[in-house]
Amino acid sequence: RSILKTPLKQAATSQSVLTEIQPDQPLTTPPKPKDPLPAEPWTPTSNLKMLISAASPEIRSREQRRELSHNTSEVLQAKHCLQEHLLGDEYEKSQPSRKEKSLGLLCHKFLARYPDYPSTAENNYICLDEVAEELNVERRRIYDVVNVLESLHMVSRLAKNRYAWHGRHHLFKTLEALKKAGEKNKYTQQIQLIKKREYEHEFDLNSERNEEMARCFGSNKHSEISFVELPGMEFRAASVNSRKDKSLRVMSQKFVMLFLVSTPQIVSLEVAAKILIGEEQLEDLDKSKFKTKIRRLYDIANVLSSLELIKKVHVTEERGRKPAFKWTGPEVLPNIQDTKLEATCTTCPPPSSESTPSKEQCSKNLFPSRGKNFTRHPSLIKLVKTIENDRRKVQSAPTSPVKISGGIDQNLSAFPSKMAQGPAIAKYQLAGQSKKEMKMQLSGSALECNVSLPEAVPKVEPPLSAAPSQLPALPQPLGVCPPCHSAVSPVILPHPPAGVPYAIYLHPSPAHTVTTYSPSFMLQPLPCANVTGIQSMNSKVLNKIPTEEGDNQMAPDDPSKSLTADEKPPIKSETSSQRCLKRSQALQDNNLIKRCRSDEESLDTALTFFPSGYLIPLTQYTHGNEAAFPNKEKAGICSLQHPSYSPPIAGVIPVTASELKAVNIPTFHLTPLNIMLSPTSVAAAPVLSNPCLSSSSTRAAQKPSSSVLNFTLQHVGLIPAGVQVSANPFLQHMPLSSQPEHGNCSSENMNVQEEKVRKYAFANNILQKPKPRIHAGFFSFPLNDNVFLSSLQPSVPKEPQEPQTVTENFFRTPGGPNTVSSLSATSDGTDRTSPGTLYIPQRKLEVSED
């Protein structure tokens, strides 16, 4: 058996395969430099896959062989001709292009040989020799592929030369495990550190972060991960495989972990490489080592890309384009929530059998597309228009789907996940359509309230140095962090006017929400200016905020500036609280909507205003009071419920992101406030609206009597409108019923209004089912679409224009699941869950796809 590969054969094979599968693919053309090879020759990958899969393995290989031999002889002759008549270089050119030999392609071919979900009955053994031969590649290359697949437990080694194919059966579980491992390994923090370091380096800021770095990474050394295995999936041939596994396998897993733990699920090669190296040798980050790492990462990335787990993108920042990859695989939620969610979702099969798409599938079923094509067009104006249209639709025909461009998706969404391959094709096709629009700007991760990093608020410095974690076992990203990401940190504020205390539920950042620190994503407390602006929500504020936003956006260009902002002392809590109150008052007599509408500029605001939380009156709904809260802002949803209380619905004050920015930090200093968690406290219905579109809401606000209900309902209706979602659909996990006190809220406890809201919501697919539980958790929204773009990535089989309801969005915010769980307001006001940290995007991060 020889590995000797005849270039000839290779050419024949790759071409025959391509020809056979994709007759119209340019790939079949001889590799001439001029030939316009499609940027993504494998875009129709799924096509290939499906077609190949359609045939049984036997037929497949038979045909392959036939093709092979057939073409071989043909090409053989051609080769001779070429050799004899062409000049050396000309002959060279006739050779298969590099692309045709790429690892990615190889991987595709490899994957095409086996079903995603093989039945146990099938013969799923893989003989490397055979594969290598059939695919006409040297064995060495097969190893590259197999190693990565192995890291995902898609294959497992049985013995020498022999592997077992598992397909994606274990994929999801593996990812969960990896995520856990990644959190344990504090990758989130490492990423932040690295980015931060970069940043400081870049601007020559004294960077004696080394110690910090060392500590961070150092603490890992002990808990260093080798290879993450799944129970029952251990290396059977472990003994055979004892080679130091710092290998591709492990590297691959770590790479994946990085995606799973970082909030914008985008990881640049550079960072990844540094982290992977860092773990081994902190210091000598010599160039060559780095390069090598990068090379390996490319190898891995190619395979992962073939698996459609990641996708290549480019992150553009000041320093230029950096290659990076974006996670496009299934969203992996923290286990607890996950489990609960699954338990709740009866319409979907457990992920174990449907690993990849199950959740997405689930959400699709639960939330039939409404036909809204969420674009992420850069034009804000367009955006708003879209939103308005959407809203109209929703209001007029809440349940009737209006297909704009997602027809295929809709159909597909009804397909069982088994059909994943089918949709995949559509996905690609549609993806192509919207490709141009895929250019997105990530102006940071928007507002993120990281409850787990309180110390980080005032200082740019991550808390890492302050408290090197000794708790490797903690699932939390930071050992330092209190296990608070699972709880919302309510802050209750007295509401002077009505004498009603309000709780501000901020969106705590779960493990994976930790913002990556970097020049792109600056961790920084809100500038005072924001707070000021908030103190009165009037037109002035509106006008001002955009400006501030602008400032923030400028920050990227001016590091020193952002730093300065960082240095700004936190606002006095007292002041802020007061302002909060004022604000709520101000809301009463404001009709910002008009301004919003009339003011083109406010469009910007629209985006940045995405709510992150609500001010929730803690008392029962009171007439006249709630009315005061015009919903001119799009609010984030905040359903809140104390475990032991049955919360009737209450008024909700939408808090815009920008407001939160201002309020947030100070809020956490409001410890002196009285916490009055009334048993009847709160239940906020999901609300999300676009300030510019809430005209009707405004009207409602004018009618005190029905204010709350109207407010809620309207916001509910608005939700879809207010959400700017990337063209990519994403997973919509519904942490809704993750509450332990699940049953606490008996329908009897629901007052009429809530019931109404619930029904309405349900009618709009906002609720999973008529379950009396809209208050089961807290949901917040990212500030703008960027967040969605960056962190709410589609799960594997992603349909480009997948319509989605807003519900899906807020059920799946970055903070999502974690946020919902154990929502327990501490009774003493000094929430243990700790204050939140705002991660405010400081720089523009542009992610473009190729």
Added chain:
DNA sequence: TGATCCCGCCAACGT
């Protein structure tokens, strides 16, 4: 150019 990453040498390992 810089980004990608193919290719295959050769050492560690297993049998």
Added chain:
DNA sequence: ACGTTGGCGGGATCA
């Protein structure tokens, strides 16, 4: 010893 694995990095290609 010999075959299997797979780390590694030179240098070719691509964009």
